[in-house]
Amino acid sequence: MADIDYISKIPNNVDLTSNRRLQRALEDWQPKFLAWWQDMGPEGFQARDVYLRTATSVDAQGWAKFGYVKMPDYRWGIFLAEPEPDRRITFGDYKGQPAWQDVPGEHRGTLRRLIVTQGDTEPASVEQQRHLGRTCPSLYDLRNIFQVNVEEGRHLWAMVYLLQAHFGRDGREEAEQLLQRRSGDSDKPRILGAFNEQTPDWLSYFMFCFFTDRDGKYQLASLAESGFDPLARTCRFMLTEEAHHMFIGETGIQRVVQRTCELMREHRTEDVRRHGGIDLATIQKYLNFHFSVSLDLFGSEVSTNAANFYTAGLKGRFEETKKDDDHQLKGATYPVLAPAGDRIVSRDEPALPALNERLRDDYVVDCDRGVQRWNQVIKKHGIDVELALPHRGFHRAIGAFAGLHVSPDGRILDAAQWEAKRNDWLPSAEDQAFVGSLMTPVVEPGKFASWIAPPARGINGQPVDFEYVRLG
Numbered sequence: 398m399a400d401i402d403y404i405s406k407i408p409n410n411v412d413l414t415s416n417r418r419l420q421r422a423l424e425d426w427q428p429k430f431l432a433w434w435q436d437m438g439p440e441g442f443q444a445r446d447v448y449l450r451t452a453t454s455v456d457a458q459g460w461a462k463f464g465y466v467k468m469p470d471y472r473w474g475i476f477l478a479e480p481e482p483d484r485r486i487t488f489g490d491y492k493g494q495p496a497w498q499d500v501p502g503e504h505r506g507t508l509r510r511l512i513v514t515q516g517d518t519e520p521a522s523v524e525q526q527r528h529l530g531r532t533c534p535s536l537y538d539l540r541n542i543f544q545v546n547v548e549e550g551r552h553l554w555a556m557v558y559l560l561q562a563h564f565g566r567d568g569r570e571e572a573e574q575l576l577q578r579r580s581g582d583s584d585k586p587r588i589l590g591a592f593n594e595q596t597p598d599w600l601s602y603f604m605f606c607f608f609t610d611r612d613g614k615y616q617l618a619s620l621a622e623s624g625f626d627p628l629a630r631t632c633r634f635m636l637t638e639e640a641h642h643m644f645i646g647e648t649g650i651q652r653v654v655q656r657t658c659e660l661m662r663e664h665r666t667e668d669v670r671r672h673g674g675i676d677l678a679t680i681q682k683y684l685n686f687h688f689s690v691s692l693d694l695f696g697s698e699v700s701t702n703a704a705n706f707y708t709a710g711l712k713g714r715f716e717e718t719k720k721d722d723d724h725q726l727k728g729a730t731y732p733v734l735a736p737a738g739d740r741i742v743s744r745d746e747p748a749l750p751a752l753n754e755r756l757r758d759d760y761v762v763d764c765d766r767g768v769q770r771w772n773q774v775i776k777k778h779g780i781d782v783e784l785a786l787p788h789r790g791f792h793r794a795i796g797a798f799a800g801l802h803v804s805p806d807g808r809i810l811d812a813a814q815w816e817a818k819r820n821d822w823l824p825s826a827e828d829q830a831f832v833g834s835l836m837t838p839v840v841e842p843g844k845f846a847s848w849i850a851p852p853a854r855g856i857n858g859q860p861v862d863f864e865y866v867r868l869g
């Protein structure tokens with residue numbers, strides 16, 4: 398295992414000190430990153446001690462250490478998973494050839510775009526969430542959001558490292574621009590739609606972690622298969638941190654659902670709003686929204702870009718090496734859902750351009766597993782309601798369903814029919830105002846807001862009532 402170089406300013410396991418030019422480029426970028434963090438990072442808590450985990454190695458057993466840190470002092474570092482000896486490209490036209498340690502010239506522009514698009518999502522989510530600390534439902538949740546925020550910051554570092562190490566002047570310019578775009582800013586927006594949406598409340602935040610961050614997991618998993626070895630190793634290590642982000646989303650919603658069920662039983666009513674809870678119907682609407690905008694992140698169902706990324710060996714499938722086929726897919730087909738008149742039908746498309754849809758399918762299965770676990774909580778309370786993912790054509794802005802009016806149960810409607818039901822399917826202004834009204838901060842250790850149950854256990858073996866953020 399490579400040791401972490403804590404002597405230089407930037408913790409890393411890439412032997413930064415042996416590459417003076419790169420080290421200088423990163424040391425030049427570091428204060429700009431910190432200025433961005435002060436400007437756009439979590440508002441109001443920069444001087445507080447937060448119980449955070451920091452990546453200190455890539456060792457599967459002990460890769461992180463926990464302790465109190467002020468966020469601006471977090472050691473954002475550069476970690477690549479350990480190299481695989483004699484790693485080969487496992488898919489596409491270059492299958493079987495040695496993985497690239499340097500950027501292949503003919504794919505330079507494409508690779509840069511893939512890295513920049515991934516990198517742009519990392520600071521974007523920090524920007525989207527920057528005001529949420531002020532309305533935290535508990536110190537436990539406050540600590541968790543800050544953990545996600547600093548790690549998304551580290552993921553930006555990871556992508557910037559690749560840009561500066563492998564893309565020369567272009568890479569340095571992209572690294573600057575990653576700090577200049579702003580989520581939701583119409584003049585200089587973030588690249589992808591869902592990363593310009595607001596995250597105005599904690600229900601949206603948990604949905605974001607569950608649905609939108611999970612898109613990130615699937616993109617990273619595909620890039621972890623890349624024939625460009627530094628990208629593959631970078632993404633593999635990022636996935637280690639990402640597991641915790643998935644956990645926060647899934648258990649966050651689960652705790653909201655649990656609290657709702659407790660209130661339903663206690664007061665014998667579905668209308669738990671009067672009792673400070675979030676009714677299941679509202680939870681379903683938030684789910685509908687976040688699932689649909691996250692599906693868009695996978696891109697069009699049929700995409701020549703997706704085919705090219707794969708054929709060129711740049712971006713594989715989810716768990717590429719476990720798929721039982723030739724890993725080139727030239728003559729293969731893949732079923733894709735598409736509108737045909739007033740119906741939605743499955744068509745066999747050439748497999749290569751359908752790779753976005755295949756990744757989306759893997760994602761949908763994963764999302765559904767989480768929803769079913771939430772349903773177990775509802776069922777345990779003896780309540781006869783089920784949450785469900787809406788049809789993938791519902792409320793889409795990208796791909797074959799964009800511009801259509803598909804109901805959550807998968808019927809194609811006309812615009813008027815759909816609009817008449819909009820407030821039943823998506824959070825209305827009133828729903829959002831209600832959820833917003835619940836967002837009052839709870840900062841006493843061990844106490845939780847009225848609308849969310851405590852977690853089953855604390856972080857890193859600490860008790861639930863541990864002082865996860867020191868506010869005193």
Ligand SMILES: [Fe+2]
Pocket residue numbers: 519548549552613
């Ligand atoms: Fe990330």
Ligand SMILES: [Fe+2]
Pocket residue numbers: 549610613639642
């Ligand atoms: Fe994440």
